[in-house]
Amino acid sequence: MDENEKRLQEKFTQLKKYLDKGDKKRFRKTYLDMHFYDQSTFYLTLNKDERLSIYTILEPDEMGDMFDTLEDDLPEIPEYLNEMNLSYASQMLNDMYDDNAADILEHLDKVEVDRFLGQMPRADANNLRGLLHYDTETAGGIMTTDYVRFHEDETAKEAIGNLKRFAETAETIYYLYVLDNHDDLVGVMSLRDLIMLDDNATLKDHMNSDIITVNVDAEQAEVAQVFRDYEFLAVPVLDHSNQMVGIVTVDDVIEVIDDESLQDYSGLAGVSVDETVQDNxxxxxxxxxxxxxxxxxxxxxxxxxxxxxxxxxxxxxxxxxxxxxxxxxxxxxxxxxxxxxxxxxxxxxxxxxxxxxxxxxxxxxxxxxxxxxxxxxxxxxxxxxxxxxxxxxxxxxxxxxxxxxxxxxxxxxxxxxxxxxxxxxxxxxxxxxxxxxxxxxxxxxxxxxxxxxxxxx
Amino acid sequence: MDENEKRLQEKFTQLKKYLDKGDKKRFRKTYLDMHFYDQSTFYLTLNKDERLSIYTILEPDEMGDMFDTLEDDLPEIPEYLNEMNLSYASQMLNDMYDDNAADILEHLDKVEVDRFLGQMPRADANNLRGLLHYDTETAGGIMTTDYVRFHEDETAKEAIGNLKRFAETAETIYYLYVLDNHDDLVGVMSLRDLIMLDDNATLKDHMNSDIITVNVDAEQAEVAQVFRDYEFLAVPVLDHSNQMVGIVTVDDVIEVIDDESLQDYSGLAGVSVDETVQDNxxxxxxxxxxxxxxxxxxxxxxxxxxxxxxxxxxxxxxxxxxxxxxxxxxxxxxxxxxxxxxxxxxxxxxxxxxxxxxxxxxxxxxxxxxxxxxxxxxxxxxxxxxxxxxxxxxxxxxxxxxxxxxxxxxxxxxxxxxxxxxxxxxxxxxxxxxxxxxxxxxxxxxxxxxxxxxxxx
Missing domain, CATH: 1.10.357.20 (SLC41 divalent cation transporters, integral membrane domain)
Incomplete structure (x- = not known):
């Protein structure tokens, strides 16, 4: 770990130098080559002036990739959003995975939320509004609607072709969700299984139709248990009429497990133990x-x-x-x-x-x-x-x-x-x-x- | 969840009927269509006679898929292994993901371990022996060596072709590990990125060479933190000479996180809280x-x-x-x-x-x-x-x-x-x-x- 960290510190020093000198091209190359999480670690070391110049160098979607890895309850986030110009911030939120964008909006007041959503295409804004509607600690509150859908009659070759389209935006492309003509979820196939199929095989004939799902109202602890048992990377979420409305991915489940154990631990201790070193x-x-x-x-x-x-x-x-x-x-x-x-x-x-x-x-x-x-x-x-x-x-x-x-x-x-x-x-x-x-x-x-x-x- | 459970109970009843009647063909079809975890839930409801007849119906690798999902510290596992015949049990262990097989062997005494390993091909036995060597609560103790390796000069098309070979045995095929001529790890590529490449693109030119790794001796809590930060599905493990020796996958990390939080909770309570309802x-x-x-x-x-x-x-x-x-x-x-x-x-x-x-x-x-x-x-x-x-x-x-x-x-x-x-x-x-x-x-x-x-x- 130490070596990773040292290498990272060197990169950060380099990046600050580029930023000072206004060398946008080199900055972009070095910055974009880093992992999103490392990008966010770097971002959090910047002062306001530095952040303002970053917004002129990076596109909203590049910024969104990094924001996807920030803790949604980071107290500085509203400040960050307000120092960006409105259309940049809205576009960034829109380019993020929708579950993460919704988590961030969750912590803003209603007027702010409306300001950001007002700048987005109607459909995207409605999608986020829908997610905000769910209880935070339920499947609906942690799911994303950025998942990959296929029709049961597609062949393996068609599916792989279509997958490339999804790969830009979907939160995971490793599970394919197969729908019938009524848009009902009728099967799941892993990308692993898809890759092993012959080009002309249809999804219908090879998908797994024994589908484990969770209800949109299911408690997050219950969802976590499904991941523990089945070792899934994602699980589909159904609404009350059994229509698929999203998926929960394993990275969110790790957060849920941490959350739940922190709550239990805090309960036993008689104090909320989320105090950080920063707390005075x-x-x-x-x-x-x-x-x-x-x-x-x-x-x-x-x-x-x-x-x-x-x-x-x-x-x-x-x-x-x-x-x-x-x-x-x-x-x-x-x-x-x-x-x-x-x-x-x-x-x-x-x-x-x-x-x-x-x-x-x-x-x-x-x-x-x-x-x-x-x-x-x-x-x-x-x-x-x-x-x-x-x-x-x-x-x-x-x-x-x-x-x-x-x-x-x-x-x-x-x-x-x-x-x-x-x-x-x-x-x-x-x-x-x-x-x-x-x-x-x-x-x-x-x-x-x-x-x-x-x-x- | 309730509906999932009801459907499962019906299947179990059906399966028991097939087992009683000796209808091997129908049993296989219904059983193999279930998720591995559901298979294990079913297996755990059987008595000894029923289990003995299952061993004659299912191949060792089919049995291994199910054993992969069992808790390695389940107290009945030695009994299960001993009631199988030796070569069946050894082959099953060999067909399991090697991290899971090693976890099971960890709980057996040395003589037993030697009996099972003695039946395996030398290389496989040595591989498992190597894994047993690591401390249980380190990266080495939770890693698997079933990962996918590619040479940096391969093209995207070649890589996808080769991937099909790996897909049978590798624990995950969603991350590709790219080695140079010295077998040094020089890059990582996700299957998502691979799928988006043109057929003739070489891995070298598109892989991510900013590789986050963990040392084989790293504490499991430290490994978990890497997954939390970077939201990886797997992370490569290096030995002391920086050679890649395996990967840790996210399903094992969820177990680690549960383990660690149980330990903290037990510590605060002054009692090991892993008591089950069964404890008298x-x-x-x-x-x-x-x-x-x-x-x-x-x-x-x-x-x-x-x-x-x-x-x-x-x-x-x-x-x-x-x-x-x-x-x-x-x-x-x-x-x-x-x-x-x-x-x-x-x-x-x-x-x-x-x-x-x-x-x-x-x-x-x-x-x-x-x-x-x-x-x-x-x-x-x-x-x-x-x-x-x-x-x-x-x-x-x-x-x-x-x-x-x-x-x-x-x-x-x-x-x-x-x-x-x-x-x-x-x-x-x-x-x-x-x-x-x-x-x-x-x-x-x-x-x-x-x-x-x-x-x-």
Whole structure:
């Protein structure tokens, strides 16, 4: 990787020199020979004046190839678009793959969108408007309409000829979608299979008619699963009347997978972890505080509960010593079971029958975990304090607190999911703060029952 | 999706009928028309007798196409291989894509591997042995050697002709790798570009010679990043003498991305979350207990620390009321900063300079978070207990505890990473248990200083 990077830095220096000297020809040659992603890395190093002169050197479609690789949520994009002249920006957006153009438009306000679309040919503008219509996290929100269509009666030779026409604009030409006279999708053929056919073979006779499709409303996570299972490079998207409206390509699916795992990870952490090195401490703190303060309020309920038992604590201040051991360990167990449950929900749907089976299993898992941990703490406390009755109280409380935390950790995300919420929102910090409350309640109830015996022992 | 599934179930029923009746011809037709992944789903529903009869109906290469889609860590695979006869199994492994075959062999013991390889042509066996040699989580461990090679002097027409030869065996034919007379990789061309060329154009004149490659030792996460950036379908792998030894394809990269995110998620949760619904509670508990017991021991240190302050607690049992509020909130803050740090480390390398800058930023973020949270708790406690000096003690302790937990949450993974450990191992439960210790220490130190004023107030 390092060598790639060094070579790239040299090119960037060269390019800046050409730009300074106004050597458009050499600039174009060096720039256009680079990968689109490298072009975008270069573009992002430029200041406004440099960018303005680039717009005079490169054609809108050349600019669009590079913009296709930019992250659509890059905060600078609106600025870039506004510093171009309107017709240049519109043409660039129109020359981009339509899914990427729609993703960029998604982040602009309505007036801006209308300005850009107003400059495009009516059909292209309507196409983009159609894409903007879909929910971002569905198949419709990530699909492109730039795919290759063929008629079932075409021969292999005709198809290859036609493919050359598509190759300029289609997002992928490696899957051919075969339609019948009613424009219904009746088959798929890979370019690999097409290349191996005799010139006169018709598509109809050699296409794969066992077509895996996704619905335009399918959640993006569901679409990603299809790619994992079938190892496709693209999958066709159908609307409600089973007409093909687009394809989702594998590069977008990689983004989806990253997105989904970032959401799960953020959920477990109780903070949105998309902070970048650029985030200043004030902004970072403002992202973390809402959850922290909410959970602080929840933990104040735990404090009032302990306050309620102040009499017990005054009699046996030794009880205070083990509060954090019990709440901490139960919280850890709850976090574990939460993570397992959220991950399971991400991978499979759970019906009613399985729901109760899983809850039963998790209860048993919690109990086994609780017994082993409880027994450990019984021995630790017993030997340390030479008081096995106290050890038993702590051990019992630990066992019960872990069982309850474990159950909560799996039950809460499962309930959330069955009521249609994203289970990943039930964060680790939430579960451990909630389990503090139940653990304290369990601990002092048990301690209260045995108070005489272990204080007396 | 549901409709896909229903249609599939019908096919499976049909297939089982053909199998029962011994109707080999119809079975082959229906089975081979299905997608490889659907074939594997069907295969996994069969009992041993049914599987044995399948081996007599399908050729080893047809079986191999299906085995290519199986998860390589499926625990039943050794059983499947052993119930086939040896030469059938070896031929099937040899007909699979070599990266997938190597992944399967990876899970067998050495004697088994030798048995299968012993049946293969020497060159194929050596090729697989070579792949087994690489670390699983590197480019070498996930690459295939089934890629398409062309000489730079070939014309487009020759190349397309040759491609048909490769199309049977190569894992992808959508990227063509162009070699010179020394077998050095000098260019890459996509099939898309090839198709658009005139018949007599030579590859040399139209190939892309700005080649992005990965080293055979590169970590799989690094390889995944190349795919994210460049949106490739495959990337060439070079050995230490810059000779091309294979390619990594996008389907394997999706697996890598899933792997890596599962590892991060498991790290944050303090448990390996690859538990399936099949895991019984005993097995699930045994996966969770090691971390729990380890952290229990750490939390016992916190208990001895509180024990050390028992005198203080006896004088002011009100202090016990806020232990869990302070430890819990600081633990939550630590988990947040840990998650942000681990995620940042996954995305970018951090040099020495940035290290200190990031630590400074995180310290400030923690302090801001601490001040806001501390002020909130000051007010809550002040009004609740009508004692603002007590409120100030709790608030100060909270502020300091959060600052420290935040710092630890980011410092520990960064230090681990700079010493070459996987930062994701520093789990959320570990940070929150560790922060219990520092929080209690801070809390009682501050409370001790102000004891007279707030008990007296």
């Amino acid at each position: 401490p004030l902004k970072a703190a403002s992202k973390r505080l809402p959850w922290l303060i909410t959970l602080l309020l929840l933990s104040m309920i735990t404090a009032t509960l302990i306050n309620h038992y102040e009499g017990l604590l005054a009699e046996a201040s030794i009880l205070a010593v083990f509060i954090s051991t019990i709440t901490g360990t139960a919280g850890n167990a709850g976090t574990q079971s939460l993570a397992v449950a959220v991950r399971r929900l991400a991978v499979e749907e759970i019906n009613r029958n399985e729901f109760f089976k899983l809850v039963g299993k998790e209860l048993l898992t919690g109990f086994i975990t609780g017994v082993v941990t409880g027994a450990s703490v019984l021995l630790l406390v017993g030997f340390w304090k030479h008081n096995f009755i106290l050890g038993m109280v702590i051990g019992l409380a630990m066992c019960a607190a872990i069982t309850v935390a474990n159950l909560a950790g799996s039950l809460i995300p499962m309930l959330m999911s069955s009521f249609g919420f994203d289970p990943a929102v039930a964060s680790g910090p939430f579960i451990s703060t909630l389990s503090d409350l139940t653990s304290v309640l369990i601990y002092f109830s048990i301690a209260g029952m045995f108070l005489q015996s272990f204080v007396g022992a | 509670p005993l097995k699930a508990a045994s996966k969770r207990l090691p971390w729990l017991i380890t952290l229990l021991l750490l939390s016992m240190i916190t208990a001895t620390l509180i024990n050390h302050y028992e005198g203080l607690l006896a004088e002011a049992s009100i202090l016990a009321v806020f232990i869990s509020t302070i430890t819990g909130t600081a633990g939550n803050a630590g988990t947040q900063s840990l998650a942000v740090a681990v995620r940042r480390l996954a995305v970018e390398e951090i040099n020495r300079n940035e290290f200190f800058k990031l630590v400074g930023k995180e310290l400030l973020t923690g302090f801001i978070t601490g001040v806001v949270t501390g002020a909130s708790v000051l007010l809550l406690v002040g009004f609740w207990k009508h004692n603002f000096i007590l409120g100030m003690v709790i608030g100060l302790a909270m502020c300091a505890a959060i600052t420290v937990a935040n710092l630890a949450g980011s410092l520990i993974p960064m230090l681990m990473s700079s010493f070459g450990f996987d930062p994701a191992v520093a789990s959320g439960p570990f940070i929150s248990t560790l922060s219990d210790l520092t929080s209690v220490l801070i809390y009682f130190s501050i409370a001790g200083m102000f004891l007279q004023s707030f008990v007296g107030a």
